[in-house]
Amino acid sequence: MHVLFVHPNFPAQFGHVADRLSRREGWRCSFVTEKASGRAGEIELVRFTRRGGATEQNHYCSRTFENAVWNAHAVFEALKARPDLRPDLVVGHSGFGSTAFLRELYDAPIINYFEYFYHTKGSDLDFRPDFPPTELDRLRCRARNAMLLLDLHNCDRGYSPTRFQQSRLPAEYRPKVEVIFDGIDADLWHPLPGLPRVVAGREIPEGTKVVTYATRGMESMRGFDLFMKAAKRIAGRRSDVLFLVAGEDRVCYGGDARFTGSKSFKDWVLAQDDYDLSRFVFLGRIPPQELARLFSISDVHLYLTVPFVLSWSLLNAMACGATVVASDTAPVREVVEHGRTGLLVDFFDADGLAEAALGVLEAPDDFRHLGEHAAGLVREHYRLEPCLDRMVALFEEVIASPRGPDR
Known part of the structure; x- marks a missing residue:
């Protein structure tokens, strides 16, 4: 199996699962990122270069989408230049737009990681009355969900790290999105009694x-x-x-x-x-x-x-x-x-x-x-290992599932 991970940063949320798949499961893992190229252990890093982005001439409300489209196009171009990469599965962080155009390149299922869906009320935007949003902030909040909505429609499945974050997604899309936490590495994060202060x-x-x-x-x-x-x-x-x-x-x-x-x-x-x-x-x-x-x-x-x-x-x-x-x-x-x-x-x-x-x-x-x-x-x-077990199970399920003609 070959999994293609897509995120502007490396290793971000996908480093642990990519390492697990490549080392333990024997899968081929590629990682498309803006930050690095070469190899990280068994993982091949492919760099994409964004050649444009939002400016002050863009409407304030559309700048997030403008940047996401430039990201998506840069990822598409970088991978089009690598015809040897033919993944069985694409996994990408939604919001950056990184996987939006990959249906035109691959006949492979797509899983998106959904971190946060924005709301104008009862949310981070209006929670602090001492730091009130402007009217334009509220309008931008609605517009900045555009790429998230495209990904929710376009993906085969998705996952969010917490129930709260999954609950912020539109109700009609939540059944597509599981709750799987990123995982805490118990070898690093654990009590250390008796340490020198x-x-x-x-x-x-x-x-x-x-x-x-x-x-x-x-x-x-x-x-x-x-x-x-x-x-x-x-x-x-x-x-x-x-x-x-x-x-x-x-x-x-x-x-x-x-x-x-x-x-x-x-x-x-x-x-x-x-x-x-x-x-x-x-x-x-x-x-x-x-x-x-x-x-x-x-x-x-x-x-x-x-x-x-x-x-x-x-x-x-x-x-x-x-x-x-x-x-x-x-x-x-x-x-x-x-x-x-x-x-x-x-x-x-x-x-x-x-x-x-x-x-x-x-x-x-x-x-x-x-x-x-x-x-x-x-x-x-x-803990990291059980969380990775659930991610791998989701990946295997999606790869094995039949896909409709529009996918």
Whole structure:
């Protein structure tokens, strides 16, 4: 069998399953990406080059689709130049448009990975009234689903990583889309008891309590401002707490720059109040091994998100046995059960977030079972191997299924 994976980045969501198929199942795996060419182990990398994209002359609402079409055409051209690649199955991330034209090149089934379908109400867009969308943002939100809808119609099957994310898809397409999580590598993400209290080369003084926060980018979507407010309250009550923050000073999602002007969101947040920055260590982006160490020495880990894609970092922290205090939002409730695998607090309640964290810091033994149950939950339901088993089973089923004349 030959599977062709398509994603602008490598390895992204498909690295683990491609490695599994090539090493254990003996399948041929090719990966079409914008970032690399050559080989990664047994996987052949084929680079595509996008030759255009949206500009300011494009309508604000159509720019996402414009970029997706350029992606789709670039993938098509790169693969047309490789007639030796004749896959039995195409697997691609929807939203980038990467697989949209491949029906014209291959008589092979297509599986799409559906990460997020946008809504104007009851969603990430309107969740924070303190950062309201413009009218044009709401219109763009509807238009940016165009490629997702094409993929939902065009694909043979699909999968989404969580029930919440699958539930955001239009009801008529949900039966085509299974829920299969990406998988947590238990060889990396697991409790590390007895570790020296050193993270990224920094030694944590004896007797110091560690509060952690991890994010891809410091932004309103992931509640960085509310974390800082809660941290200030915690710091005011306890002098023995150090806050370790992993993540980059950038905005990955949303339009925070409209509210912050020229400042980064982090700098804008820090300018809103008087913070004792000697109590904070901003680690930047750290390697996964260091992040696992961070979660393992954490006394309490804070995680916030609006209703959006669930961060891998939350499951990673849980897998490491961290005691989690998180926002009571739909994607989080799917994995954090209040009082069993963590504590849930209203997203906007910085005081409540601080109080919950202070309770854990005051009596850690009373809450240790939360981290233990969280690690057990990840091992049972989100561990990499069982997730890969389900992906491989889906791939095999789709390859073996008869296809209609319009496919």
